[in-house]
Amino acid sequence: MTTGVLVHFKKKIIHLNSGNITIRQMQPGDIRRVLNIEQKNFLIPWSTRAFSFELKKNPHSLTLVAESDGKLIGYSVSYILVDEMHLVNLSVDKDFHRQKIGQLLLVTNIDYAKQRECQSITLEVRKSNWAAIGLYQKFGFSQTGLRRRYYEPNGEDALIMYKAIRSESSH
Numbered sequence: 001m002t003t004g005v006l007v008h009f010k011k012k013i014i015h016l017n018s019g020n021i022t023i024r025q026m027q028p029g030d031i032r033r034v035l036n037i038e039q040k041n042f043l044i045p046w047s048t049r050a051f052s053f054e055l056k057k058n059p060h061s062l063t064l065v066a067e068s069d070g071k072l073i074g075y076s077v078s079y080i081l082v083d084e085m086h087l088v089n090l091s092v093d094k095d096f097h098r099q100k101i102g103q104l105l106l107v108t109n110i111d112y113a114k115q116r117e118c119q120s121i122t123l124e125v126r127k128s129n130w131a132a133i134g135l136y137q138k139f140g141f142s143q144t145g146l147r148r149r150y151y152e153p154n155g156e157d158a159l160i161m162y163k164a165i166r167s168e169s170s171h
């Protein structure tokens with residue numbers, strides 16, 4: 001996957017380095033910085049409470065952050081139900097877009113899903129969100145459905161995207 005890796009997926013201990021980027025599990029002290037990015041990136045941002053729930057109360061959640069030189073620059077939230085991973089949040093600080101941070105977070109989630117023997121990963125994405133759709137397509141997701149008027153506040157449709165998991169690679 002990458003270099004300098006300390007990953008014990010079964011126990012959900014994740015710490016990996018790729019170049020100057022570190023991916024590690026989110027800590028309660030990260031939430032303020034996560035919210036900073038969240039509020040800039042989304043029309044209806046998640047609340048502190050929502051992140052706290054995923055972090056502290058949801059045993060099925062995988063909550064990750066990406067850091068560069070100690071600065072928190074991205075994060076993801078996913079959870080596994082039975083043998084399916086749902087990726088419910090993925091976001092990168094605008095100042096760090098197009099530097100493969102989103103990709104690194106996504107690949108870490110995919111690898112975790114494989115380790116946990118998931119059959120598939122699903123997610124929803126705004127139909128106008130070409131950056132995210134491009135990222136998901138690059139890693140083998142395809143559209144399997146549409147949720148009409150899914151997103152507030154403008155009633156935008158959501159594409160449902162799906163990736164079947166095979167054990168060989170992240171693609």
Ligand SMILES: CC(C)(COP(=O)(O)OP(=O)(O)OC[C@H]1O[C@@H](n2cnc3c(N)ncnc32)[C@H](O)[C@@H]1OP(=O)(O)O)[C@@H](O)C(=O)NCCC(=O)NCCS
Nearest residue numbers: 041090091092097098099100101102103125131132134135
């Ligand atoms: C979507 C998002 C996470 C991508 O993160 P990123 O770190 O900028 O993306 P990466 O540099 O890892 O890009 C990986 C691939 O995604 C695709 N991609 C990313 N940004 C893109 C853009 N603006 N236009 C087209 N394709 C894009 C490309 O295929 C890219 O591969 P390439 O660089 O080899 O062309 C980021 O744009 C973001 O945080 N957006 C706001 C929050 C959001 O919409 N999250 C997704 C919710 S479903």
